[in-house]
Amino acid sequence: MKKRVYLAALLAASSLAACGGGKAQFSVAGTVSNLAYDGLQLTTNGQTLNVPKGSTTFSFPQTISYGDTYNVTIVSQPAHENCVVGGGNDSAGRLATIAVTVSCGIIGHAISGSVTGLTGAGLVLTNGSNGTAPIPATATAYTFGSATVAYGSTYGVTVLTQPAGQTCSVANAIGLMGDADVTNVNVTCVNNP
Amino acid sequence: MTRLTRPLGLALAALALAACGGGSKTLYIGGGISGYTTSGLVLINKDNNDTFAVPAGSQSFAMPKLISNDEHFDIEVQTQPTGATCDLLNNKGTAGAYSVSSVSVVCKPILHTLTGTISGLTGTGLILINGSDKQTITTNGPFAMAKVGETFPYAVLVYQQPSGQTCTVTNGVGTVGTTDISNLLVNCQ
Numbered sequence: 001m002k003k004r005v006y007l008a009a010l011l012a013a014s015s016l017a018a019c020g021g022g023k024a025q026f027s028v029a030g031t032v033s034n035l036a037y038d039g040l041q042l043t044t045n046g047q048t049l050n051v052p053k054g055s056t057t058f059s060f061p062q063t064i065s066y067g068d069t070y071n072v073t074i075v076s077q078p079a080h081e082n083c084v085v086g087g088g089n090d091s092a093g094r095l096a097t098i099a100v101t102v103s104c105g106i107i108g109h110a111i112s113g114s115v116t117g118l119t120g121a122g123l124v125l126t127n128g129s130n131g132t133a134p135i136p137a138t139a140t141a142y143t144f145g146s147a148t149v150a151y152g153s154t155y156g157v158t159v160l161t162q163p164a165g166q167t168c169s170v171a172n173a174i175g176l177m178g179d180a181d182v183t184n185v186n187v188t189c190v191n192n193p
Numbered sequence: 194m195t196r197l198t199r200p201l202g203l204a205l206a207a208l209a210l211a212a213c214g215g216g217s218k219t220l221y222i223g224g225g226i227s228g229y230t231t232s233g234l235v236l237i238n239k240d241n242n243d244t245f246a247v248p249a250g251s252q253s254f255a256m257p258k259l260i261s262n263d264e265h266f267d268i269e270v271q272t273q274p275t276g277a278t279c280d281l282l283n284n285k286g287t288a289g290a291y292s293v294s295s296v297s298v299v300c301k302p303i304l305h306t307l308t309g310t311i312s313g314l315t316g317t318g319l320i321l322i323n324g325s326d327k328q329t330i331t332t333n334g335p336f337a338m339a340k341v342g343e344t345f346p347y348a349v350l351v352y353q354q355p356s357g358q359t360c361t362v363t364n365g366v367g368t369v370g371t372t373d374i375s376n377l378l379v380n381c382q
Binding site: 127173 | 322324325326341342345346347348349350351352365366368
């Protein structure tokens with residue numbers, strides 16, 4: 001008889017532990033910004049979560065207990081974007097709520113090309129109002145330095161200033177940015193008559 | 194007083210003055226600058242007439258004259274930079290025990306309209322671009338691209354020709370000055 005009582009007490013204790021009695025539970029959650037495309041997958045504490053495009057918040061399905069460590073990381077990036085996690089690694093309960101931030105931005109790609117026949121000084125290319133590329137007289141190639149173009153944006157490169165004594169034209173000047181750098185916006189210069 | 198004690202007394206008096214902070218200019222006033230890509234910005238501390246010409250492209254500043262604790266300051270824009278308007282935040286106050294680095298200068302480009310006229314358009318599908326700005330054009334008459342900041346270049350090109358026609362842009366490339374651009378001409382044939 002005594003053995004049965006012990007067993008019952010043990011069962012009761014284990015069922016209490018199973019339903020989390022005594023330890024506060026925390027949901028691993030947060031906010032998402034600028035998520036324009038599908039494909040973002042996050043993970044923490046053995047769980048994975050797909051975050052669809054347009055989401056502004058996320059929350060992992062299973063809660064974790066007070067004192068558990070969480071570490072939210074990116075399993076896969078969304079298409080055409082790069083996301084970074086802020087405040088993703090901490091101990092549950094150190095702060096009142098878990099508030100992870102996931103910040104996303106559309107990836108930019110460079111525009112570049114070859115330069116043929118340039119001997120004059122002063123050539124400047126421009127991609128509309130989105131950036132200029134000054135090209136020295138001896139150049140045989142160029143890149144729009146820091147002014148990358150976001151995936152899905154248009155670009156249109158033209159000569160803003162012709163070099164001294166020459167006229168330059170731009171090939172493959174217009175397009176829609178894809179998922180890779182554009183390397184064929186080529187410039188050809190000829191001497192003025 | 195002997196010859197020895199007089200200078201000592203003066204030195205002590207000077208030391209006491211410095212210690213109580215009266216007139217000791219040891220604190221600087223400064224802060225961060227955002228969006229300042231051109232040149233010409235001049236800041237002034239109106240309380241001591243201290244001016245500072247901010248070097249082109251700076252992302253932070255400190256006024257040349259140091260101030261004392263308990264001294265009031267009022268940083269304002271004396272001269273706006275080329276092509277932009279700068280506003281100030283946390284720019285008035287009284288210095289405490291520490292230097293002030295919380296003045297914030299926020300500059301934004303002055304925008305100008307980029308407009309023109311379409312003629313001869315009978316087809317559908319004409320799209321004009323200025324870099325990443327994309328405008329679909331459906332009718333003859335006036336049209337507008339997105340506004341462009343002063344000192345910025347622009348290059349309006351045909352991204353897609355209308356069905357059965359070819360359009361050409363005149364006056365499509367230039368640099369925005371201090372006025373709006375309204376002379377873009379797009380003729381379709």
